[in-house]
Amino acid sequence: MTPDEFRRVGHEIVDLIADYRAHVSERPVMAPCGPGHVKSQLPSTPPVSPESFEAILRDLERVVLPGLTHWQHPRFFGYFPCNGSLSSVLGDYVSSGLGVLGLAWQSSPALTELEEVTTDWVRQMVGLSEQWQGVIQDTASTSTLVALLLARERTARYALDRGGLQTVDHPLVVYTSQHCHSSVDKAALLAGFGRDHVRHVPVDDGYAMRADALSRSIERDLDTGLQPCAVVLTTGTTATTALDPVAAVCDAVERYGVWVHVDAAMAGSAMVLPECRWMWEGVERTDSIVLNPHKWLGAAFDCSVFYVRDVQHLIRVMSTTPSYLQSAADGRVKNYRDWGIPLGRRFRALKLWFLIREQGVEQLQARLRRDLANAQWLAAEVSHTPGWRVLAPVPLQTVCVRHEPAGLEGDALDRHTLAWVDRINQSGQAYLTPAVLDGRWMARVSIGAEQTEREHVEHLWRLIQEAVKGS
Amino acid sequence: MTPDEFRRVGHEIVDLIADYRAHVSERPVMAPCGPGHVKSQLPSTPPVSPESFEAILRDLERVVLPGLTHWQHPRFFGYFPCNGSLSSVLGDYVSSGLGVLGLAWQSSPALTELEEVTTDWVRQMVGLSEQWQGVIQDTASTSTLVALLLARERTARYALDRGGLQTVDHPLVVYTSQHCHSSVDKAALLAGFGRDHVRHVPVDDGYAMRADALSRSIERDLDTGLQPCAVVLTTGTTATTALDPVAAVCDAVERYGVWVHVDAAMAGSAMVLPECRWMWEGVERTDSIVLNPHKWLGAAFDCSVFYVRDVQHLIRVMSTTPSYLQSAADGRVKNYRDWGIPLGRRFRALKLWFLIREQGVEQLQARLRRDLANAQWLAAEVSHTPGWRVLAPVPLQTVCVRHEPAGLEGDALDRHTLAWVDRINQSGQAYLTPAVLDGRWMARVSIGAEQTEREHVEHLWRLIQEAVKGS
Numbered sequence: 001m002t003p004d005e006f007r008r009v010g011h012e013i014v015d016l017i018a019d020y021r022a023h024v025s026e027r028p029v030m031a032p033c034g035p036g037h038v039k040s041q042l043p044s045t046p047p048v049s050p051e052s053f054e055a056i057l058r059d060l061e062r063v064v065l066p067g068l069t070h071w072q073h074p075r076f077f078g079y080f081p082c083n084g085s086l087s088s089v090l091g092d093y094v095s096s097g098l099g100v101l102g103l104a105w106q107s108s109p110a111l112t113e114l115e116e117v118t119t120d121w122v123r124q125m126v127g128l129s130e131q132w133q134g135v136i137q138d139t140a141s142t143s144t145l146v147a148l149l150l151a152r153e154r155t156a157r158y159a160l161d162r163g164g165l166q167t168v169d170h171p172l173v174v175y176t177s178q179h180c181h182s183s184v185d186k187a188a189l190l191a192g193f194g195r196d197h198v199r200h201v202p203v204d205d206g207y208a209m210r211a212d213a214l215s216r217s218i219e220r221d222l223d224t225g226l227q228p229c230a231v232v233l234t235t236g237t238t239a240t241t242a243l244d245p246v247a248a249v250c251d252a253v254e255r256y257g258v259w260v261h262v263d264a265a266m267a268g269s270a271m272v273l274p275e276c277r278w279m280w281e282g283v284e285r286t287d288s289i290v291l292n293p294h295k296w297l298g299a300a301f302d303c304s305v306f307y308v309r310d311v312q313h314l315i316r317v318m319s320t321t322p323s324y325l326q327s328a329a330d331g332r333v334k335n336y337r338d339w340g341i342p343l344g345r346r347f348r349a350l351k352l353w354f355l356i357r358e359q360g361v362e363q364l365q366a367r368l369r370r371d372l373a374n375a376q377w378l379a380a381e382v383s384h385t386p387g388w389r390v391l392a393p394v395p396l397q398t399v400c401v402r403h404e405p406a407g408l409e410g411d412a413l414d415r416h417t418l419a420w421v422d423r424i425n426q427s428g429q430a431y432l433t434p435a436v437l438d439g440r441w442m443a444r445v446s447i448g449a450e451q452t453e454r455e456h457v458e459h460l461w462r463l464i465q466e467a468v469k470g471s
Numbered sequence: 472m473t474p475d476e477f478r479r480v481g482h483e484i485v486d487l488i489a490d491y492r493a494h495v496s497e498r499p500v501m502a503p504c505g506p507g508h509v510k511s512q513l514p515s516t517p518p519v520s521p522e523s524f525e526a527i528l529r530d531l532e533r534v535v536l537p538g539l540t541h542w543q544h545p546r547f548f549g550y551f552p553c554n555g556s557l558s559s560v561l562g563d564y565v566s567s568g569l570g571v572l573g574l575a576w577q578s579s580p581a582l583t584e585l586e587e588v589t590t591d592w593v594r595q596m597v598g599l600s601e602q603w604q605g606v607i608q609d610t611a612s613t614s615t616l617v618a619l620l621l622a623r624e625r626t627a628r629y630a631l632d633r634g635g636l637q638t639v640d641h642p643l644v645v646y647t648s649q650h651c652h653s654s655v656d657k658a659a660l661l662a663g664f665g666r667d668h669v670r671h672v673p674v675d676d677g678y679a680m681r682a683d684a685l686s687r688s689i690e691r692d693l694d695t696g697l698q699p700c701a702v703v704l705t706t707g708t709t710a711t712t713a714l715d716p717v718a719a720v721c722d723a724v725e726r727y728g729v730w731v732h733v734d735a736a737m738a739g740s741a742m743v744l745p746e747c748r749w750m751w752e753g754v755e756r757t758d759s760i761v762l763n764p765h766k767w768l769g770a771a772f773d774c775s776v777f778y779v780r781d782v783q784h785l786i787r788v789m790s791t792t793p794s795y796l797q798s799a800a801d802g803r804v805k806n807y808r809d810w811g812i813p814l815g816r817r818f819r820a821l822k823l824w825f826l827i828r829e830q831g832v833e834q835l836q837a838r839l840r841r842d843l844a845n846a847q848w849l850a851a852e853v854s855h856t857p858g859w860r861v862l863a864p865v866p867l868q869t870v871c872v873r874h875e876p877a878g879l880e881g882d883a884l885d886r887h888t889l890a891w892v893d894r895i896n897q898s899g900q901a902y903l904t905p906a907v908l909d910g911r912w913m914a915r916v917s918i919g920a921e922q923t924e925r926e927h928v929e930h931l932w933r934l935i936q937e938a939v940k941g942s
Contacts, residue, residue, distance in 0.1 A: 001829060003493040006557040010485030013561055014478060017568030022474040031580045035803045038584040046592035050831040053558075056824075060565065064821075067581030072570045079578070082815070084570030086477040087524075090484055094531065096563040096771050097488030099543045099555030107550070109502045110538030113509035121517035138609060139813035149661055163642065164665020171637040182791035183814055190620055190789075190812065192663030194635020238793070294815075300567050301817055318661075320653035322709075323907035328893070332506045341661065341812075342610035343654055344553070344765075346772055350535075353527075358472060360521040422799070436794035 009053045016057070020065070021072060021086065025451070028428025029073045031066070038067040074451035075430040075460060080238070080266050080398075081448035085298035091354030092300045095347040102345035104325055105333035112334055115349040119305055121356055122293060125364075126271035129284055132307040135339040136348045140265035141183035143290035143306040144232065146318070146340060148174060148191045150288065150308070151230035151259030153317045160317065165192040172229035173197045173221050177209035177244055179237040181263060197226070206393050207242035207437075209233065211252040218256055230259040235280045236267025239435045239444070240392035240400050243267070247282025260286040265304070267396055269296040270372075273365055279395060293352055296371070296397070296448045297364060300351045306340070314339055371397045371448040374457045378445060381461055391437055397448045400437060403468045417441040420467040427467075430460045480524045487528070491536070492543060492557065496922070499899025500544045502537070509538040545922035546901040546931060551709070551737050551869075552919035556769035562825030563771045566818040573816035575796055576804035583805055586820040590776055592827055593764065596835075597742035600755055603778040606810040607819045611736035612654035614761035614777040615703065617789070617811060619645065619662045621759065621779070622701035622730030624788045631788065636663040643700035644668045644692050648680035648715055650708040652734060668697070677864050678713035678908075680704065682723040689727055701730040706751045707738025710906045710915070711863035711871050714738070718753025731757040736775070738867055740767040741843075744836055750866060764823055767842070767868070767919045768835060771822045777811070785810055842868045842919040845928045849916060852932055862913050870916045871908060874939045888912040891938040898938075901931050 001009075041063045071082050102111040119134030137143045153160055155172050165172075174188045178200045188198045199221075202213045218228045231253055233244040250260060262283055268291020270276040283289065289307040293299035308314050319338035321330070337343045356364070379394045382401050391400040408416055421434045421443050434441050443464075447457060472480075512534045542553050573582040590605030608614045624631055626643050636643075645659045649671045659669045670692075673684045689699045702724055704715040721731060733754055739762020741747040754760065760778045764770035779785050790809035792801070808814045827835070850865045853872050862871040879887055892905045892914050905912050914935075918928060 001557040001561075003489040003557070006492070006561065007485060007489040009561055010489065010564070011482050013564050013568070014481035014485060017565070018474040018478040018481065020569065021477070030577070033580055035576070035580075035800055036584070038581045039588055042585070042588045044588070044591070046596055046827050047831045048833055050834055051828045053829065056828050064581045064585065067579070067584065068569065068571050069577065069579045071572055071579075079572075079574060082570065082572045084567060086472040086474070089567045089570070090472075090477065090480055092567040093481070093484050093564055094488070096555060096560045096567070097484070098491065098539065099553065099560070099771065100539050101542055101550075101553045101772060103550060105506070106501070106540065108538070108540045108542075109504055109506070110509045110535045113507070113538065114513070114535065117510055117513045117515070120515070125517055139815045141813045141815070145812060152663075159665060160660040160663075161666050163667045164660070165636040165663035166639055166642040166665055166668065168637055171634065182793040182796065186789075186791045186812075189631040189635070190662075192623075192631075192636035194630060194637055195632050196634045197637065300570065301572060301815060302813075318657075320657045322653040323905070323912075325653065329506055341616060341657075342612045342773075344610045344612070344772060356517050357522045357527050358524065360518045362519055363521055434794070441794075 012057065024070050024073050025075070027070055027073065029070055029076055029431035030425045030428060031069045032428060033067050038063060069431065072449065072451065073431070074449055074453065074456045076449045077445045077447060077460060078431045078433040080295050080446055082295055082301055083298040083450040084300040085355055085359070085450060087358035088298055088300040088351040088355035091351035095350045098347060100347055102336055102347065103343055104327055104335050104337065106327040106329050108347070111345070111347045111349065112336055114353060115336060116334060118349045118352040118356065122305055122352070123307065125361055126268060126291065127274065127277050128307065131309050132289070133311050134305045134307045135336055136352070137304045137306050137340050138302040139304050140181070140263060140290045140292055141186065142341060143304050144183050144261065144263055145187040145190060146306060147232070147259070147261035147288040147290070148187045148230055150314060150317055151261065152191055154259055154313060155227060155229040158316065170225055170227040171197050172227050173199060174230045174232065175199045175201055175214055175217060175228070176232040177201050177234060178203050179207050179239055179242055180232060180234055181238050181265070184232045184263065203242065207237060207240045209244040209249065211245055211248040214249060215252045218253065228256045228258045230261060232261045232263055235262055235264040236396055239437055241267065241396040241398045242392065243279050243395060246280050246286065250282050250285040259288070262286050262289045265290055265292045266295055268292065270368060270396055272297070272361065273368055296368065298359070298450060299355050303348055303352055367450070371452070374447050374452070374454055375399055377454065378447070378457050378461060391442055397446065399445045399447070400442050401445060402442045414441045417443060420464070420470065423467045423470050424463055427463070429463050483528065495541050495544050496546070498541055498544065500541055500547055500902035501896045501899060502540045503899060504538050509534060540902065543920065543922065544902070545920055545924065545927045547920045548916045548918060548931060549902045549904040551766050551917055553766055553772055554769040554921040555771040556826055556830070556921060558829035559769055559771040559822040559826035562822035566821045569818060571818055573807055573818065574814055575798055575806050575808065577798040577800050579818070582816070582818045582820065583807055585824060586807060587805060589820045589823040589827065593776055593823070594778065596832055597739060597762065598745065598748050599778065602780050603760070604782050605776045605778045606807055607823070608775045608777050608811050609773040610775050611734060611761045611763055612657065613812060614775050615654050615732065615734055616658040616661060617777060618730070618732035618759040618761070619658045619701055621785060621788055622732065623662055625730055625784060626698060626700040629787065641696055641698040642668050643698050644670060645701045645703065646670045646672055646685055646688060646699070647703040648672050648705060649674050650678050650710055650713055651703060651705055652709050652736070655703045655734065674713065678708060678711045680715040680720065682716055682719040685720060686723045689724065699727045699729045701732060703732045703734055706733055706735040707867055710908055712738065712867040712869045713863065714750045714866060717751050717757065721753050721756040730759070733757050733760045736761055736763045737766055739763065741839060741867055743768070743832065744839055767839065769830070769921060770826050774819055774823055838921070842923070845918050845923070845925055846870055848925065849918070849928050849932060862908055868917065868919045870918070871913050872916060873913045885912045888914060891935070891941065894938045894941050895934055900934050
């Protein structure tokens with residue numbers, strides 16, 4: 001494809017995306033197709049000869065778009081928001097178009113240095129001190145895996161340079177809460193700790209980790225000859241956006257020398273609001289933090305920022321320097337390959353740079369405050385309505401609700417909940433993802449898609465009240 | 472940013488990229504800037520108020536573009552090529568613009584099913600049988616890490632569900648060659664094996680792993696109570712594109728039940744040519760394979776395809792299914808989150824789909840053959856020229872060369888090599904990355920950037936012959 005063909009088709013694609021975003025609210029939020037439907041419409045063998053772009057774009061419209069669940073839809077209330085703000089999308093367009101790669105500083109200096117600058121901007125925006133340095137990873141799953149590798153190697157004194165985790169004298173233990181994200185367990189298992197060495201500490205009434213229970217768990221392990229290694233706290237859990245008490249946990253574990261990692265994948269964006277920073281008070285005493293600008297803040301996925309205090313430790317654990325990656329600049333520059341798992345790296349800082357500059361901190365703050373207010377409005381409506389309950393505190397943008405009509409409980413209540421959520425999803429009018437809380441299903445209303453205004457939340461609340469009548 | 476603003480600025484950015492690609496050959500290949508230069512031109516604090524797109528694009532032109540090493544330049548001969556073909560870039564534009572996420576099949580069915588289709592197209596294109604199923608990962612580093620996790624858990628019989636790698640009776644050992652990529656060592660260390668349990672098997676005259684030496688290494692470990700776990704073979708090593716003998720190694724290790732992983736990150740693209748498939752003969756008997764369409768083939772970075780035969784094993788090791796990720800479709804669909812490390816996933820299949828359809832298999836083959844012929848031409852020129860040597864076989868697109876003038880050897884020869892390579896890089900006329908072979912520096916000429924024609928290789932050869940006179 002020549003640059004001139006790219007120019008022509010590129011304009012078409014920009015128009016296609018502009019139209020898509022302008023009219024996404026007219027589409028059913030959840031893809032109305034069954035398993036295999038998309039695949040059945042595509043040839044099972046690759047084309048031998050070139051096809052026209054007209055044919056490709058026709059299939060895009062005909063096969064792909066109807067097979068999507070639309071995350072940028074104003075009535076998308078599932079999972080957590082993943083806002084690809086259009087300014088950030090343009091930053092990503094520049095990145096893909098330039099096609100440069102960050103294997104080392106020298107392999108594209110601006111890629112590295114813009115990442116230094118933008119991750120430092122985010123650091124300032126969320127109120128972290130200068131002791132933190134950041135790097136962009138793909139997701140919080142990966143960032144948390146890196147954090148546990150760092151913890152493992154600090155406790156095991158760089159066992160990776162000797163016998164690895166296979167020759168430790170006292171097995172290392174990871175602590176997290178019963179409400180941690182699934183990626184914490186996954187990271188611990190992939191890092192080799194083993195399920196027997198992962199503790200899920202009980203939570204309090206607000207679904208936050210109990211520091212006293214954590215201390216007891218650690219003491220029990222020490223008594224049996226195990227070695228406490230890491231605590232993973234969550235600022236904004238997935239089920240209810242609960243806030244583990246960072247300062248209290250730091251107090252509790254100080255004497256044990258464990259690594260403290262904060263999973264603020266979702267709530268990290270909220271720290272751009274000074275009035276929210278109490279939520280992770282004590283964070284300066286932890287060892288690593290992950291927050292995902294690709295969620296609520298609006299950076300195009302993937303853009304997860306991982307902060308550490310001890311960069312030398314990070315590099316010692318993650319670095320490799322074969323001859324073909326050495327350059328004269330080594331030692332005077334950052335080589336971000338030594339800050340994570342992949343060697344090759346996209347120019348991801350551009351999408352963060354475009355977003356922050358085009359919005360300015362003030363506009364980002366205004367949008368987050370809008371969403372917090374919408375969540376408070378919905379929580380108030382629900383809790384004032386007979387037969388309805390808000391099941392957890394609402395510090396952020398997620399409201400956990402259940403319709404509990406008289407006489408319905410146990411499995412019958414679960415069936416009712418899943419049925420009305422499914423009716424809403426199948427209607428295409430809105431999208432919710434249910435979750436289990438205290439052993440019972442509930443509906444999570446996760447507010448914060450970029451296009452979601454008060455009217456869309458009001459609309460959802462009407463839909464919900466209608467949907468429960470269908471049971 | 473509204474859709475209409477996106478339309479306006481998006482067209483500007485498409486034009487900017489079209490112009491960049493059309494004129495990239497006029498820029499110095501390697502960024503002519505020193506450490507800190509880019510950073511010094513950018514504000515150290517984030518903007519409070521919104522900035523105009525004119526200001527952002529001005530800084531892009533003024534600060535960022537001059538700070539890049541241009542991977543899409545026709546005289547880029549460094550590392551391995553990373554071709555972001557413009558058709559593939561457009562597929563990525565659609566992906567970023569749609570902003571949908573693949574947490575689960577239901578969270579965007581087309582994202583998953585198009586990935587099934589395109590990875591299966593690639594499977595057919597490289598001549599693998601139907602027993603293989605693929606998934607897109609970010610890089611070969613990550614794919615190889617996943618492969619070693621799969622090996623670890625097969626040998627340790629799902630120790631991750633018990634005590635992990637911390638309670639294995641007989642430490643597990645990973646085997647690879649002295650010429651493996653640095654990511655293999657990194658993956659083994661991150662997976663917890665420990666450096667004491669990674670063997671670098673000696674290579675033959677062509678820098679390929681010796682199957683007999685591998686057998687002896689395994690036997691020695693068995694004698695001392697260790698447990699052989701995985702062999703990582705390379706089809707196309709980084710230093711010289713050497714080809715480890717896949718069939719011979721499979722013969723040698725069959726009785727030990729070890730996992731065999733093939734790192735074909737670079738050379739995997741060449742398997743689109745039937746005449747190259749002898750290079751990985753025996754591959755059907757291995758357990759996992761990684762190949763990077765984002766290298767030579769032309770998919771926009773990042774697009775690494777990881778193939779396994781035993782999908783049930785893969786899912787058992789990598790899966791997590793908390794309530795908030797469950798859906799009614801589970802069991803009837805693929806949930807690719809269970810095929811790799813990150814939970815969140817971009818719609819990466821689009822960039823592969825656009826590339827393959829716009830090019831067709833025939834045009835992709837034609838370009839790869841052009842590059843193979845260019846490498847053969849350069850190798851012949853170098854080896855016919857007095858004072859010059861081609862240091863390794865040239866099965867693919869990389870030519871390892873050294874200028875060895877009479878009387879120059881040892882460290883003086885190293886200084887000479889590094890000096891002339893540096894002169895070329897500093898000139899901005901071409902870009903090479905040197906590497907160490909048999910303890911001495913040499914120049915790798917890695918041919919295969921999309922715009923690189925014979926004339927550019929001829930130009931490089933003239934530059935090289937000029938550059939060595941400067942010493």
